[in-house]
Amino acid sequence: MTPPPLPPDEAQRLQALRGLCVLDTPSEDRFDRIVRTAARLFGVPISLVSLLDEGRQWFKARVGLASLETPRDISFCGHAILGASTFVVPDAVRDARFHDNPLVVGAPFIRFYAGHPVRAPDGSRVGTLCLIDSKPREFSEADRAALADMAAWVDLELDSVTVRLAREAIEEQQRLKNEFVSTVSHELRTPLTSIRGSLGLLAGGVAGPLSEPVAEMVGIAHKNSDRLIRLINDILDLDKMEAGKLDLHLETAELAPLLLHAADAHRGYASEYGVRVEVELEAPGARARVDADRLAQVLANLLSNALKFSPRGEAVTLRLVRRDGALRVSVQDRGPGVPDGFRARIFQKFAQADGSDTRRRGGTGLGLSIARSLVERLGGALDFSSAPGAGTTFWFDLPECPPEAK
Numbered sequence: 001m002t003p004p005p006l007p008p009d010e011a012q013r014l015q016a017l018r019g020l021c022v023l024d025t026p027s028e029d030r031f032d033r034i035v036r037t038a039a040r041l042f043g044v045p046i047s048l049v050s051l052l053d054e055g056r057q058w059f060k061a062r063v064g065l066a067s068l069e070t071p072r073d074i075s076f077c078g079h080a081i082l083g084a085s086t087f088v089v090p091d092a093v094r095d096a097r098f099h100d101n102p103l104v105v106g107a108p109f110i111r112f113y114a115g116h117p118v119r120a121p122d123g124s125r126v127g128t129l130c131l132i133d134s135k136p137r138e139f140s141e142a143d144r145a146a147l148a149d150m151a152a153w154v155d156l157e158l159d160s161v162t163v164r165l166a167r168e169a170i171e172e173q174q175r176l177k178n179e180f181v182s183t184v185s186h187e188l189r190t191p192l193t194s195i196r197g198s199l200g201l202l203a204g205g206v207a208g209p210l211s212e213p214v215a216e217m218v219g220i221a222h223k224n225s226d227r228l229i230r231l232i233n234d235i236l237d238l239d240k241m242e243a244g245k246l247d248l249h250l251e252t253a254e255l256a257p258l259l260l261h262a263a264d265a266h267r268g269y270a271s272e273y274g275v276r277v278e279v280e281l282e283a284p285g286a287r288a289r290v291d292a293d294r295l296a297q298v299l300a301n302l303l304s305n306a307l308k309f310s311p312r313g314e315a316v317t318l319r320l321v322r323r324d325g326a327l328r329v330s331v332q333d334r335g336p337g338v339p340d341g342f343r344a345r346i347f348q349k350f351a352q353a354d355g356s357d358t359r360r361r362g363g364t365g366l367g368l369s370i371a372r373s374l375v376e377r378l379g380g381a382l383d384f385s386s387a388p389g390a391g392t393t394f395w396f397d398l399p400e401c402p403p404e405a406k
Contacts, residue, residue, distance in 0.1 A: 002097040004078030009124060013081075016120035017053060017127075020161055022060055030157050031061035034129065038150050039063050042143065044131045046108060049118065049154055050077040051127035064132075065108060074102050080115035081125040086144040089113040091136035112137040114144075116151035121162050129154050182239045189232050196225040234366040238349065241373045248291040248377055252401050255286045255320055255327060262299040263318050269304065274312035277303070280319040286327050287401040294374050298382075301367040302331040302394045309335035309392070323397070326380075330395035338386040346384070347372050 007013060017023070035047040046064035050057045057075040059068055072078050076098070080087035092098040092110050103110050115130035129151040199222040202210065210218060240246040263277045270277050299318070306316040314334040321328050338346060349369045375382040375396045386392040 001074070001099075001101045003073040004075065004082065007082055007125070012122075013120075013124040013126060014053065016122050016124035017051060020120055020126070020158055021165055022158070022161055023051060023053060023058055025060075027061065030160075031154070032063070034150060034153055034157070035061045035063045038129065038131060038147070041146065041150075042114075042131050044112075044133045044137075046132035048077075048130050048132070049127065050075070050115075050130055052077055052081060057127070060127075070103065076103070076110065076113045077115050077128040077130055080128045080130065081117050084117065084125070086114060086116045086139075086147055087128075088139045088144070090138060093136075108132065109134045111135050112139075114139050114147060116144075116147045118151050118154040118158065121159050126158075178239060178242070181235055186236070189229065189236075192225055192229050192232065196222065196229060199225060231366075234370060237370050238366055238373075241370070241377075246377070248294060250289050250291055250378075252287055252289050253292055255288055255290075255329070255398075256281050256284075258290075258292060258295055259299065259318055259320055259329065262296055262303060265296075266300070266303045266307065270307050270316070273307050273310065275307050275310045276315040277307075278315045278317045280317060282319065282321045283327060285403060286320060286322065287403070288327055288378075288398040289401055290378055290398065295378070298371045298374050298396070299329075299331075301371045305367065306331050306333035306335070306392070306394070309333055311335065322400070325400070326397040327400045328395055328397050330393050332391060332393040334391040337388045337390060338384070338392055340388075343386070347382075 031049050035049060039045070039047040044064075047062070048059050048065065049061040050059055052058075052072055052075065054072070056069045056072050057077050059065070062068075076087075076089065076092075079097070089095050089098060089110075090112060092101065092104045092113060098104050098110070098113075101110070110132055112133040112135060113130065115128035117125040118127050118129055120126045129147065131147065199218055201207070202218050203215070203222055237246065259281070260279060263279045267277055303316065303318065310316055310333045316334075317330075317332040319328075319330045319332065321330075347368050349366060372382040375398075378398060380396050380398040382394065382396040384392060384394045
């Protein structure tokens with residue numbers, strides 16, 4: 001008997017085999033179906049999907065054989081994986097490599113063997129699809145081609161295992177990331193809120209007048225704590241939306257007062273940038289079913305973005321109109337416009353135009369993603385139009401509620 005030598009790529013082959021995560025797993029019909037079909041097609045009593053690790057050949061699928069595995073050093077499949085083509089032994093008793101093999105002189109009394117290598121996704125030959133008979137047989141070129149085709153079927157199933165494992169790994173990583181982000185965000189928000197409150201009191205003079213350098217440092221720290229809390233709140237909102245746990249309290253409301261309130265709330269912010277906020281209400285009596293707080297959150301994001309990117313002395317226009325049977329709310333700035341390379345991903349999470357000016361103006365890269373999701377939860381749609389040097393208009397449409405009965 002001649003034991004099979006190790007292939008030259010043995011280390012890579014074993015790594016690819018382990019990466020499949022199929023060794024010692026329960027039987028699966030998608031593999032069992034292959035060996036049943038092979039046994040019927042070739043008229044043999046035994047057909048196996050055999051995978052070879054360091055010391056054994058283990059059968060992922062088998063028909064006509066009770067054993068789950070045999071030692072690798074007496075395996076026929078150990079020889080078959082050494083080449084890329086079908087390995088055939090017409091009569092093992094007459095083959096010097098196998099005539100005294102325990103699998104030949106004892107059960108299952110192999111006389112005929114044909115095996116074609118099966119491959120992991122990286123191309124490594126990790127095992128075989130093989131046919132076994134207790135009688136000698138010839139194996140034609142057509143038979144070899146047919147067995148190669150069926151081995152390719154096994155390859156496809158192994159590929160699907162890899163895809164499934166990759167998907168499960170990605171899903172698990174996403175779950176762990178979401179849990180981590182949610183936990184950290186909750187743990188950070190409470191102390192940050194306390195820090196912001198204390199800094200606000202100091203800036204307000206609760207501990208007495210502050211020298212100019214100290215007052216400046218406290219002011220910077222207060223603004224940065226505000227920014228961190230906004231980031232944490234954005235992350236928590238996003239986490240809730242992705243988990244489907246963001247509750248909305250929908251009520252029918254007139255939109256004009258909500259828009260005027262949002263504009264008034266941003267006039268102080270606008271003055272920091274030397275920009276005006278103008279409101280144009282062209283849909284009198286317009287009513288929609290909204291969550292007023294979440295609508296204010298959407299408007300705050302759109303207005304703050306528009307104000308940050310508007311040239312000094314310009315105006316940002318908040319407009320309400322009726323359009324195509326719906327109510328359209330838009331925020332128009334006169335800034336530089338959205339760069340062409342950024343438009344496709346502007347609503348993605350953590351998306352920011354990669355420019356130094358954009359970075360200086362701050363932002364988490366979450367606001368527009370959250371705003372779009374909130375508008376969709378309100379039954380609307382959020383989009384934008386922009387032209388280089390001509391400003392940008394973000395707009396969303398909401399279904400209009402019928403007028404109140406008098």
